[in-house]
Amino acid sequence: MRDALVAAAFQLFLERGYEQTTVDDIVALAGVGRRSFFRYFPSKEDVVFPDHERCLADMTAYLAENAENPEDTEPVGRVCDAARMVLLMYAENPAFSVQRYRLTKKVPGLRASELSVVWRYERALAAYLRGRFAGRPDGTLRADVIAAAVVAAHNNALRSWLRSDGQGDATTAVDHALDYVKAAFGTPPATPDRDEPEPGSEDVVVVVSRRGAPMWRVVQEIESVLTTQREN
Numbered sequence: 616m617r618d619a620l621v622a623a624a625f626q627l628f629l630e631r632g633y634e635q636t637t638v639d640d641i642v643a644l645a646g647v648g649r650r651s652f653f654r655y656f657p658s659k660e661d662v663v664f665p666d667h668e669r670c671l672a673d674m675t676a677y678l679a680e681n682a683e684n685p686e687d688t689e690p691v692g693r694v695c696d697a698a699r700m701v702l703l704m705y706a707e708n709p710a711f712s713v714q715r716y717r718l719t720k721k722v723p724g725l726r727a728s729e730l731s732v733v734w735r736y737e738r739a740l741a742a743y744l745r746g747r748f749a750g751r752p753d754g755t756l757r758a759d760v761i762a763a764a765v766v767a768a769h770n771n772a773l774r775s776w777l778r779s780d781g782q783g784d785a786t787t788a789v790d791h792a793l794d795y796v797k798a799a800f801g802t803p804p805a806t807p808d809r810d811e812p813e814p815g816s817e818d819v820v821v822v823v824s825r826r827g828a829p830m831w832r833v834v835q836e837i838e839s840v841l842t843t844q845r846e847n
Contacts, residue, residue, distance in 0.1 A: 617655045617665065619645045624662045625714055633663075633722045660728050663715060667732045670704045671739065678743040690747040691761060691801040694740045695793040698769040701736065702789045705773060709781030716777040737766045761800045768792035 623645040627636040638659055642652050656662045674697045681693065705712040719725045744758035751757070772788040 616645075616647065616651060620647070620652055620655060621662055621665050624659075625711070625718075628663075628718055629714070633718060633725065660725060663718065663725055664728065664732060666704055670701055671732075671735055674700050674736065675739050678739065689802060690744055691797055694744060694762065694765050695797060697740060697743075698736075698765050698793065699786075699789060701769065702773060702785060705777075706785050713777055713781045716774070733766060733770065737762050740765055757800075761796070764796045764800065765793065768796050 620641060624636070624641045627640055627644060631640075636659075638649060638652055641659075641662070642649055645652075652662075656665070677697055677700065678693065719729050741759050741762035744761055745755055748754035748758050769789055769792065772792040773785065776783060776785040776788055
């Protein structure tokens with residue numbers, strides 16, 4: 616029933632336009648009553664975004680799984696993975712997603728509704744990150760900035776894919792965009808200290824010195840060799 620109402624609504628939106636289509640028109644085409652429509656959708660606007668509530672719930676549950684896990688050392692990577700859930704929702708039905716994108720661009724009210732949905736996704740990501748960064752200097756600021764960056768990167772790639780009528784690999788584009796966020800805010804890989812030799816890689820220095828040379832001269836020659844190696 617829910618899918619039938621969405622299909623009927625979009626058929627009429629394309630044929631007549633969004634503003635010219637009423638709820639009565641939608642239920643008439645779907646062959647159901649008004650009460651059935653409002654059982655699934657509070658308003659006509661909501662029929663345009665039938666899947667966001669489910670996706671938002673899934674994302675929130677996903678983030679909550681490891682919210683208190685001390686072994687989760689990559690919270691930035693986790694919110695990026697959560698954002699990919701939104702992409703998968705769009706990619707499930709590219710034709711519908713492209714239709715909705717075109718419709719939303721034309722109707723200011725729908726654009727405002729979409730922005731409200733995007734804000735809710737961002738708040739869900741920020742809430743998780745605030746918990747992970749609690750007690751750190753600027754933890755709340757860091758959480759909000761990263762959440763906004765994740766949403767901006769994801770939406771940049773997603774909208775490019777929608778503008779291309781759903782052609783190409785959306786996953787690759789979104790991964791590329793989110794990699795920027797992880798590079799900027801994620802935990803960098805550990806690198807060995809240049810002044811500390813890696814295990815098993817100690818230098819062996821052979822110094823030839825005159826027999827009977829004072830020890831200070833031998834030490835001076837060793838230091839000279841090591842300094843030359845560091846400079847090279």
